[in-house]
Amino acid sequence: MDYTKQIQEIVAKLFAEDKIDVFAGYRMTGFDENQVPVLIQSSGEVSRLVFNDKSVFNLCNYLKYDHTRNKRVGLVVKGCDSRSLNLLLTEGQVKRERLYIVGIACDGVVDEQGNKMQNCEECMFPDALVYDELLGTQHPEGKYKVNSDIKELASKGLVERRAYFEEIFESCIRCNACRHSCPLCYCTKCCIDQETSKLYNGANNTSSAFHALMTWSLHLAGRCVDCRNCEKACPSHLPLHLLHKWNERVIYENFQEHLSGVKEGDRGAFYKYSLQDPDDFIM
Numbered sequence: 001m002d003y004t005k006q007i008q009e010i011v012a013k014l015f016a017e018d019k020i021d022v023f024a025g026y027r028m029t030g031f032d033e034n035q036v037p038v039l040i041q042s043s044g045e046v047s048r049l050v051f052n053d054k055s056v057f058n059l060c061n062y063l064k065y066d067h068t069r070n071k072r073v074g075l076v077v078k079g080c081d082s083r084s085l086n087l088l089l090t091e092g093q094v095k096r097e098r099l100y101i102v103g104i105a106c107d108g109v110v111d112e113q114g115n116k117m118q119n120c121e122e123c124m125f126p127d128a129l130v131y132d133e134l135l136g137t138q139h140p141e142g143k144y145k146v147n148s149d150i151k152e153l154a155s156k157g158l159v160e161r162r163a164y165f166e167e168i169f170e171s172c173i174r175c176n177a178c179r180h181s182c183p184l185c186y187c188t189k190c191c192i193d194q195e196t197s198k199l200y201n202g203a204n205n206t207s208s209a210f211h212a213l214m215t216w217s218l219h220l221a222g223r224c225v226d227c228r229n230c231e232k233a234c235p236s237h238l239p240l241h242l243l244h245k246w247n248e249r250v251i252y253e254n255f256q257e258h259l260s261g262v263k264e265g266d267r268g269a270f271y272k273y274s275l276q277d278p279d280d281f282i283m
């Protein structure tokens with residue numbers, strides 16, 4: 001999967017036709033084989049753009065920051081990224097007419113060791129679901145699979161599970177990189193930010209991390225699209241997908257097989273109420 005040339009040509013044309021002010025894409029780090037996001041502001045910078053199976057980040061995160069706000073923005077989205085874009089559109093955070101979306105029919109991305117990422121192995125929607133033009137050959141829609149780590153976690157008892165999570169939360173340094181890197185965490189004042197929240201009195205211990213991350217995961221329940229931007233940003237390398245994939249499974253199994261961001265306009269499981277909604281899974 002390498003769409004570097006096509007993306008460079010598309011972006012050069014977009015600037016030449018004065019259709020965008022800024023383009024969010026990927027560039028090489030300059031010191032290894034990995035990539036980082038880049039915001040291109042003129043046609044002279046287009047040659048910096050790359051796209052291949054190392055283009056791991058979800059660029060929709062840049063739509064919540066000032067350097068794209070009120071601008072005409074072009075960006076690249078893979079299937080998972082496009083689901084978060086659908087949610088941002090649905091939740092009124094971005095205007096479709098201000099976007100030019102280069103969608104990718106995605107064959108999967110790899111981690112820094114070159115291994116296909118776990119979310120890609122289990123991906124149901126590899127092709128961008130919202131786009132102006134699509135690059136690549138479309139794939140058939142996948143089948144829902146319970147995440148392999150969640151299967152293992154579910155086999156543990158409640159006490160063992162709690163101890164397991166406490167051990168994970170012990171390594172959290174409350175840096176908030178996870179919430180800052182999530183495209184769906186766009187609140188200007190966040191209730192779990194250590195610097196601004198009055199909830200924890202500045203405490204940085206396991207119980208405050210436990211509370212903050214559980215709260216965070218509930219704010220993403222029925223919204224997380226499994227792009228793993230948060231996990232890639234975590235300096236403690238915490239397996240944050242365990243929180244989100246747990247919620248995803250509970251919601252899929254109990255709320256009409258809901259999966260987030262698949263259609264623009266679908267506000268998600270927590271916005272729909274039905275008398276038939278079950279509650280027996282609540283602890």
Ligand code: SF4
Pocket residue numbers: 078079080081106107108109117119120121123124125126127226227
């Ligand atoms: S999760 Fe799916 S869409 Fe996202 S990078 Fe992996 S294969 Fe591509």
Ligand code: SF4
Pocket residue numbers: 084181182183184220223224225226227228229230231244
């Ligand atoms: S919580 Fe993490 S995996 Fe889920 S949408 Fe946000 S960044 Fe992506």
Ligand code: SF4
Pocket residue numbers: 179184185186187189190191192193215216219220
């Ligand atoms: S954790 Fe909750 S309050 Fe904080 S930015 Fe995310 S959705 Fe907003």
Ligand code: SF4
Pocket residue numbers: 171172173174175176177178179213233234235236237238240
């Ligand atoms: S990025 Fe990692 S260490 Fe930082 S607050 Fe989130 S979970 Fe904790």
